Amino acid sequence: MKRLSLALAVAAFGFASAPAFAQGFSGHVKARQGQFRVLAINLGILGSIAKGETPYDAATAQAAADTIVAVSMINQPPLWPAGSDNMAIEGTRALPVIWENMADVGAKWGALGEAAKGLQAAAGTDAAAIGAALGPVGGACKACHDTYRAPQG
Amino acid sequence: MPLKLLKSLTATALAVGALGWVVTRPMPLPASSFDVLAGDAAKGEAVFWAAGCASCHTAPGVEETEEPVLQGGQAFASPFGTFHAPNISADPVFGIGNWSVADLGNALLRGVSPEGHHYYPAFPYTAYTHMQPADVADLHAFLLTLPASATPSQPHDMPFPFNIRRSNGAWKWLYLRGDWVLKTADTPEVERGRYVVEGLAHCAECHTPRTPLGGLDVKNWMKGAPNPSGPGRIPAIHPDDLKWTEAEIAYYLETGFTPDFDSAGGHMARVVSNFARLPKSDREAVAAYLKALP
Numbered sequence: 001m002k003r004l005s006l007a008l009a010v011a012a013f014g015f016a017s018a019p020a021f022a023q024g025f026s027g028h029v030k031a032r033q034g035q036f037r038v039l040a041i042n043l044g045i046l047g048s049i050a051k052g053e054t055p056y057d058a059a060t061a062q063a064a065a066d067t068i069v070a071v072s073m074i075n076q077p078p079l080w081p082a083g084s085d086n087m088a089i090e091g092t093r094a095l096p097v098i099w100e101n102m103a104d105v106g107a108k109w110g111a112l113g114e115a116a117k118g119l120q121a122a123a124g125t126d127a128a129a130i131g132a133a134l135g136p137v138g139g140a141c142k143a144c145h146d147t148y149r150a151p152q153g
Numbered sequence: 154m155p156l157k158l159l160k161s162l163t164a165t166a167l168a169v170g171a172l173g174w175v176v177t178r179p180m181p182l183p184a185s186s187f188d189v190l191a192g193d194a195a196k197g198e199a200v201f202w203a204a205g206c207a208s209c210h211t212a213p214g215v216e217e218t219e220e221p222v223l224q225g226g227q228a229f230a231s232p233f234g235t236f237h238a239p240n241i242s243a244d245p246v247f248g249i250g251n252w253s254v255a256d257l258g259n260a261l262l263r264g265v266s267p268e269g270h271h272y273y274p275a276f277p278y279t280a281y282t283h284m285q286p287a288d289v290a291d292l293h294a295f296l297l298t299l300p301a302s303a304t305p306s307q308p309h310d311m312p313f314p315f316n317i318r319r320s321n322g323a324w325k326w327l328y329l330r331g332d333w334v335l336k337t338a339d340t341p342e343v344e345r346g347r348y349v350v351e352g353l354a355h356c357a358e359c360h361t362p363r364t365p366l367g368g369l370d371v372k373n374w375m376k377g378a379p380n381p382s383g384p385g386r387i388p389a390i391h392p393d394d395l396k397w398t399e400a401e402i403a404y405y406l407e408t409g410f411t412p413d414f415d416s417a418g419g420h421m422a423r424v425v426s427n428f429a430r431l432p433k434s435d436r437e438a439v440a441a442y443l444k445a446l447p
Contacts, residue, residue, distance in 0.1 A: 151387055
């Protein structure tokens, strides 16, 4: 009887803990994707200025570029726990190869930070300078997505 | 009577066999096709990036550079087996350093090796078959300026019957066509876009679904397809599906940024890096072509 209740308790724990883990990862995935959304929105502000769709405004451009630099300083490893890849869970395009090359992923995140600083320095100049500085940022995005992000589901 | 029947059956079998032999034979171009052309390496560089050679022929996982080492080695899984991109560096033994312009032309336009064998269509010669001879000569000149690598090409990993190269002849008979999918190009810009999209950049290889035999299903041109190298789908870029403006498409090809500033992923990131090296007019031509699709 004791053994049965122990077995039931173990089973119940297993049953309860699996969704709890999945929920934990969903928070990580939201955080990851949220920071990329913040990047995208601010890149959109600068891209619109660079393309001449929105008139250049130094304060707006600087705030957007500063925000991109701020996001680039978020410490990444806690957001990428093992088992939160697109083979293991739904709702992510993060490929398992990320966890085999964490050092390279970290270096590529660092490269984004460098490119973001270039954007920060250019933001106060004019639309053309912003356009030129957006190139390396786009390059940093691609360099990582090329290897580590699956195509759209 | 049975003898007569046997005879006619035998004759039919022989005729079918002979037809099959004829249909499946490698068909190189006439030797004179490239005679008059002296390649210009500077022009060939633009052809090289438009044709995306480096995206498949560099070693797996190497960073993009101005002067890629085309030593091969990337693996491409398919329902028919796994292909390994060969060494096409300037090495005279392990690469294509000894190839003539005609050798390169036969490879690109006819899918035939200098030894007269068929290449497998993982090498997108159904698209390159549209290439102008002058572009082939220029590309040849540029390829010889890239670094040589003495890395042996790996054999493909093909099960029977796909390991019989001759079977590619029948496949080519079905799918290697010189005609355009967009029949009429109304402006020079759309015409240039058609040459880039349907020819050099071989966009349809991923963006168009395939028939059970692995040929492109041209009735669903650019309507999206399963990702050939993993989970997910390659998106549709037909105007019914892709609502971006021409300017947005051109900017995406330059920077990798979508209209809402998401950024390109997977193999498309490499394609964008290639397009970023082309003249702006080519990116605009691609956009004009996509919008012109019926």
